[in-house]
Amino acid sequence: MPSKSNLMMTYALLVFIWASTPLAIVWSVSDLHLMWALVLRFFIALPIACAVLLLLKIKLPFNKIAMHSYLAGSLSLIGSQVFTYAATKYLSSGIIALMFGFAPIMAGLIGRFGFQQKLLSLQWLGMAVSVVGLGIICMSGGESQHVHPIGIGLMLLSVFAYSLSIYWVKSVNAQIEPMAQATGSILFSTFAALCIVPFIWQYVPTHLPNTQSLLALIYTVLMASLLAMFCYFKLVQNIKATTLSLTTVMTPLLAMLLGALLNDEKLTITVFIGAAVLIFGLFLYFYKDFKASRLLAKKIGA
Known part of the structure; x- marks a missing residue:
């Protein structure tokens, strides 16, 4: 079992990566067909991940339980991301990250x-408040592209797939090294990406994408598909599913800030009000967990 400080550092790193990944996804599809950006992400990530396993001398088991666990884990990758990439046509990176705030509720x-x-x-009240916040955000659609x-x-489907994957991996309980699981x-x-290729072949890239x-x-590839997945599966094996979902409460505001600073994403006041209501709902949902964490911190300090 990893130490508490080790898990906290892993948790913080995962929050940062997931806060910056929506912007990276939006930028990656700026000069690539959105589904090709997704497919290439896994085509490039797989050989690198295998090389890391060889370098670290970690075995990749292929027994029945391990295969089941890989399938469950892939739901949080290709299963969730196919909807996220499709949503880039309609949402800014900040809103994409904000939608992942619904993961704890899911x-x-x-x-x-x-x-x-x-x-x-x-918790039921927190869910209701968050849904109201989402409704306010949706009502701003006419004001903001x-x-x-x-x-x-699309993002609700993505979040559902991600949340279901957490429970599925934990229920399989394959006890696999996090890097092997990733x-x-x-x-x-x-x-799964190979199965998508025939449907997008007409959009195959014919030139090297621009630098951005x-x-x-x-x-x-390196951060979201490899490092983040290592952190994710490490945490899945060592903390509660609802606690892991709490990472998505922390990422939206950071992601919206990154989008505004680095991608000139100007969001309306209605969106910010909706986001505030949604996050307040999540605070209500996790109030008991926040209170328990504070009491635990006081006991440790004493």
């Missing part, structure tokens, strides 16, 4: 109806 609902986990009244109902729908999930995602698009693609 995880809570999946836990409640799929695994009979109990939800408190305050960065918000569109189709994009919101590589196996990338392998399964690459097979190329660097962004490399970032999604």
Whole structure:
């Protein structure tokens, strides 16, 4: 079991990567067909991941349980990202990150109806407040080109796939090295990407993408597909699913700030009000966890 400080550093790194990844995705599709950007991401990531396994002398098991775990993990990669990439036509990077703030709610609902986990009244209230915040954001669609109902729908599907993957991987409980789990999930995602190729062959890149698009693609490969997945599966094995989902509460505002500073994403006041309401709903949802964490920190300090 990794130390608490090790898990905290892993958690912080994952928050940063996931806050910056939406912008990298938006930049990567600026000079590439959006599905080719996704497919190339896995085509490039797979050999690098395999090389890392060889370098670290980590075995990649292919027994029945391991294969099941890779399939479950791929749902948070290709399964979730196919909807995220499709949403780049309709949403800014900040809104994409904001939508991932719904992951805790999705995880809570999946836990409640799929695994009979109990939800408190305050959690239900938090969900309702967050949905109101999402509604306010959707109403701003006419004011800003960065918000569109189709994009919101695609991102809800993406978040559902991501949240379901957390529970699926934990329920399989394959006890695989995090890097092996990440590589196996990338392998399964690459097979899925191959199935997409015939449908997008007419859009195959005929030139080298511009520098911004190329660097962004490399970032999604090295940081989002490799390092982030290593951190993600390490945390999946060592912390609760709802606690892991809390990373997506921290990323939206940082992602919106990065989008505004680096990509000139000007969002309306309505979007910011909606975002504030949504995040307040998430705060209510996690209030018990925040309170428990503070009490634990006081006990450790004492």
